[in-house]
Amino acid sequence: MENLFFISVNIKTKSGFVSYVNFNLGENGDKAKAIFDILKGSQELSDKTILTMDFTEMKDGIPLPIKMLDCNFDQVIDNTKIITREIFKNLNLDAE
Secondary structure (H helix, E strand, O other): OOOEEEEEEEEEEOOEEEEEEEEEEEOOHHHHHHHHHOOOOEOOOOOOOOEEEEEEEEEOOEEEEEEEEEEOHHHHHHHHHHHHHHHHHHHHOOOO
16 A cells, blocks of 8 residues: 655644645655645744644555644645645656
8 A cells, every 4th residue: 555645734623623625745755745845834833823734644544744834824825825836746747
């Protein structure tokens, strides 16, 4: 079974964080990490963290968190654009 990498966007609620969108980055860990590494946000989480973007590897059906970013609303918007652009490039422009 191949490993799958994804980024989830999460929002804080009264009962904890809820994931409301997942971006499938595919099976190439290097490409997936390269996308996450150019995203905006802080790795310093606090009690005031409302929005997060999590980089996760799904290995044998088990999600393994790798990194997490604390993001504000504008950073989530910018990151969504970055992720979409990079996924497009990986699917259409890069030769395997």
